[in-house]
Amino acid sequence: MNKCHNCSDESLINKAEKEGIDLVWDRHEAMQPQCGFGEQGICCRICIKGPCRIDPYGNGPQEGICGADADTIVARNLIRMIASGTAAHSLHGKEIAKTLLEVAHDEVDSYEVKDVDKLKNIAKKLEIKVEDKSVKELAEEVAYETLKDYTRFEDEPCNWLANTITEQRLSKLEDLDIALNNIESSVTDIMSRTHVGTDADPLNLLLAGLKCALGDYTGMQLSTNLSDVLFGTPEPVISESNLGVINEDAVNIAVHGHNPLLSEIIVDVADELQEEAIEAGAEDGINIVGICCTGNEVLLRRGIPLATNYLSQELAILTGAVEAMVVDVQCIMPSLAKISDCYHTELFTTMPDAKIPGATHVELNPSEVAENAKSIVRKAIKAFEEREQDKVEIPTETSKTIAGFSKEAVVNLLSEIDAEEPLRPLIDNIVNGNIKGIVLFAGCNNTKVTQDSNFYEMATKLLADDILVLATGCAAGAFAKNALMNSHATEKYAGDGLKAVLEILGHEAGLDAPLPPVWHMGSCVDNSRGVDLAVSIANKLEVDLDQLPLVASAPELMSEKAISIGTWVATLGIPVHVGVVPPVTGSSFVTNVLTSDLGDLLGGYFIVEEDQQKATEKLIEIIEKKRDDLNIND
Numbered sequence: 001m002n003k004c005h006n007c008s009d010e011s012l013i014n015k016a017e018k019e020g021i022d023l024v025w026d027r028h029e030a031m032q033p034q035c036g037f038g039e040q041g042i043c044c045r046i047c048i049k050g051p052c053r054i055d056p057y058g059n060g061p062q063e064g065i066c067g068a069d070a071d072t073i074v075a076r077n078l079i080r081m082i083a084s085g086t087a088a089h090s091l092h093g094k095e096i097a098k099t100l101l102e103v104a105h106d107e108v109d110s111y112e113v114k115d116v117d118k119l120k121n122i123a124k125k126l127e128i129k130v131e132d133k134s135v136k137e138l139a140e141e142v143a144y145e146t147l148k149d150y151t152r153f154e155d156e157p158c159n160w161l162a163n164t165i166t167e168q169r170l171s172k173l174e175d176l177d178i179a180l181n182n183i184e185s186s187v188t189d190i191m192s193r194t195h196v197g198t199d200a201d202p203l204n205l206l207l208a209g210l211k212c213a214l215g216d217y218t219g220m221q222l223s224t225n226l227s228d229v230l231f232g233t234p235e236p237v238i239s240e241s242n243l244g245v246i247n248e249d250a251v252n253i254a255v256h257g258h259n260p261l262l263s264e265i266i267v268d269v270a271d272e273l274q275e276e277a278i279e280a281g282a283e284d285g286i287n288i289v290g291i292c293c294t295g296n297e298v299l300l301r302r303g304i305p306l307a308t309n310y311l312s313q314e315l316a317i318l319t320g321a322v323e324a325m326v327v328d329v330q331c332i333m334p335s336l337a338k339i340s341d342c343y344h345t346e347l348f349t350t351m352p353d354a355k356i357p358g359a360t361h362v363e364l365n366p367s368e369v370a371e372n373a374k375s376i377v378r379k380a381i382k383a384f385e386e387r388e389q390d391k392v393e394i395p396t397e398t399s400k401t402i403a404g405f406s407k408e409a410v411v412n413l414l415s416e417i418d419a420e421e422p423l424r425p426l427i428d429n430i431v432n433g434n435i436k437g438i439v440l441f442a443g444c445n446n447t448k449v450t451q452d453s454n455f456y457e458m459a460t461k462l463l464a465d466d467i468l469v470l471a472t473g474c475a476a477g478a479f480a481k482n483a484l485m486n487s488h489a490t491e492k493y494a495g496d497g498l499k500a501v502l503e504i505l506g507h508e509a510g511l512d513a514p515l516p517p518v519w520h521m522g523s524c525v526d527n528s529r530g531v532d533l534a535v536s537i538a539n540k541l542e543v544d545l546d547q548l549p550l551v552a553s554a555p556e557l558m559s560e561k562a563i564s565i566g567t568w569v570a571t572l573g574i575p576v577h578v579g580v581v582p583p584v585t586g587s588s589f590v591t592n593v594l595t596s597d598l599g600d601l602l603g604g605y606f607i608v609e610e611d612q613q614k615a616t617e618k619l620i621e622i623i624e625k626k627r628d629d630l631n632i633n634d
């Protein structure tokens, strides 16, 4: 199998081979054949009588030692994945909410409220009175109302759930008793009910999984929105992507992970220390580049170039020109420590809950964040002097990237056409078929797929069929690197209807060229931005989300977070394609619920299809069917 869809990566993979450095693809190969029981989700390690495994061919045991069958085991394993994903995203959100509270209480001076209008809009959404209140008072109330979503014991639904979805959807969730009231208790609930000898009913388990996944959604909503308050709401910005953004004549610092609390400060501090880098011999000063979702966060808000996405994170170090890699939480390969040891690169961990053996730990707690960030940047400047020139090999490829499509940015753009009803031009073009539908690509890379290939192949076909593509997370990284986020891509790939719309919008945006055909909405927590746009369209059309010609796809999914995202997307009524088979096939009951019954119940369901061509056809078919049902197909 090819490892990646990107020639700049190829050269570095060869370099690693020459230098005897194992990369993620080598470890994948060494792991073959992977455990078939694990792949189907029928291995149970929940108690220590086990591990137990169910024979998928029916010859051996059909029950674990306690009597749990394949349906129970698969459902339990799946919802534990959802709980982990929810915990990861919502803890990220909680950190942001706590920081907003600290700003309100004057306890930190490195952060401030950058988007006051957004803060006021959020306050209104959360039914907080805005008049006669200072910014700090509002920030305090918004933070407290937000944090209630982590602590509420009454039955009413979470603020950031109830106030961000359609009314119809909320009542559907209430009818099923899954309108979540407390993010953290949903995680506790999963861990408790999956303990040995507790919930054995696969349907009951799956319903708890849906409820918990809504905690992932709620955590994302509040993460995105409060990050915008603290760091600014993204507007279209032009930058570059791919490993070629690493600059031989600069001190290169890669920021990697998810939480903008860290990367924003590193970017600020780097600006202050440019002179020191130049004095150390780096002609171009300090060059910050991003990886994974931290990369997306600073690309959208600060125009920082994106070096790469998940699967090729190790390759950044292989360039031999990265002085420091600064990581926070999630999706950071522990292998980075070993690989940086082969180079002058220093790997810095910064969060108390994400340390890596072999890395240097510099904790970025809010009270001394600026000082510690400076010490990291100064160490990087020092490392520049130790760079081994004969080990430097930076690929030349970069792609122009236009990013920053927050919902607000989209509405601002559209209001240039219709100030009264900004969504009208978008809706009109969906109704008249210039834009047939929308696909939101999300999720990771996976060694089981040639990196980025599913994203690229599927998106280019969808664009040709006049389907607008939105993207977040490593999906967005794949499109940015592979030149699908610029005006040239619109000329090259978009069908005539879509192209005409993007030309008009590009003109309104003052670009003198079409808007890109793939809209970068941000990091994984920013999947909420896609929902915001969809909810506004649904409300305007007076329909629910499941009626829109809208589909989501995670064609290279990998993480537990991707499972929880996919689950809430389906729960909100949007069909979700996955291009890697999740570990559920050991239970036909669970597989049927996810791919069929869920659709009857909530409108959203999973489509499992590994073949990118067939997957694309299925998505188009769903979009056509939704258009028929809405009576907008000619």
Ligand code: XCC
Pocket: 258, 292, 293, 310, 330, 331, 442, 443, 444, 445, 473, 474, 475, 523, 524, 558, 559, 561, 562
């Ligand atoms: Fe991680 Fe967000 Fe997946 Fe990328 S897309 S591999 S979760 S970095 Ni979120």
